[in-house]
Amino acid sequence: MSSTETVIGFVGGGNMASAMMKGLLSNGYPAEKILVAETSKEKSAELSKCLGVRVTDNLNTLVVQSETIILAVKPQVIDTVTQDIASSGKHVGKLFISVAAGVKTIQIASILGEDTAVVRLMPNMPALIGQGMSGLYANSHTSTPQKRKSLMIAESFGDCVEVTDENDINTITALSGSGPAYFFLMFENMVQAGIELGLSEQSAHKLACFTALGSAKMAQGSSFKPAELRQQVTSKGGTTESAINYFEQNGFPSIVRGAVKAAYSRSVELSQS
Secondary structure, three states: OOOOOOOEEEEOOOHHHHHHHHHHHHOOOOHHHEEEEOOOHHHHHHHHHHHOOEEEOOHHHHHHHOOEEEEOOOHHHHHHHHHHHHHHOOOOOOEEEEOOOOOOHHHHHHHHOOOOEEEEEEOOHHHHHOOEEEEEEEOOOOOHHHHHHHHHHHHOOEEEEEEOOOOHHHHHHHHHHOHHHHHHHHHHHHHHHHHHOOOOHHHHHHHHHHHHHHHHHHHHHOOOOHHHHHHHHOOOOOHHHHHHHHHHHOOHHHHHHHHHHHHHHHHHHHHHO
8 A cells, every 4th residue: 555545534433443453553554544433542642652543532523634533432422523523524524434333324424414424344353363254234325436335345354245235234243243252152162172172271262263263264255155064074873963963952053143143233222212
C-alpha cells in the first residue's frame, strides 16, 4: 500500500480496534494514516509506542482528518458517540464502520444522516491473532469504493463474508461471532477426558490443539463436505465409530444446532432492544 492511502480513524482503542490496526499494519497500511481517538492516556501511549499509530483525545480532530471512521466502542455508548460526531458537522460524505454488537446501520444513520454510508462489521475473537472471521453488511448509501475499503480492512485480520440482508448478521453472530466459544468448550472437555484417562495436562492440551488445528485446515482446503471428512476418519467397528455413536445417541448433533439457534435468537433480541 502506498502513502496515498486515506486516513482511517478508530474511535476507541480497545482490544478489537488494536487487532484491526495490527492487521492493517501487517498488510502494509501506513501507520501515519491510522488515527485513534482514545481518552485513556495510558492506552494512547501504548498504542503510539507499540503500533506507531497517531493518537488524539479529541474526537473532532479524528472526524476532520479521517475519511473512514471505525466505531470501535461499546453498544451502550454508540448513540452518544455518533451524536458527538454529528454535532461536529464534519462527518458528511465519510464512511462509517461499526463493530458495536447488535447496533443496526439504521440506528447510526438516523443520527449521522440518512444518506450516510454505514457498514456493520461482526468480527470474532481470533481476529486478535489475525485469524478472524467477520460478517459484513453495507447499507445502500455505501459506494463501491467504500465497500472495497471495508472489505480490505476486514480481510486484513482474517477473512470475511459479505451479506446483502442485514438480518443475516444475526446468523453470523451465532455461527462465527460466538463460534469460538463452542470450539473452546469441545476443546476443554477433550483435554479433560485425556487427563482423566492418564495423560498430563500439557500432553492432552497439545494433542487436542493440533487435532483441532489440523482438522480445521483440512476442512478449509478440502473439496469434501464436513460429513464426508468425518466418514473418512470413521472406520467400521473402530474407536471413532464408537465415539460418534455415543455423540449421536446422546443428542450431540441436535444440541449443537440448538445452541447456534439459541445464540441467533438472543442476537435478534439484542438488535431489537
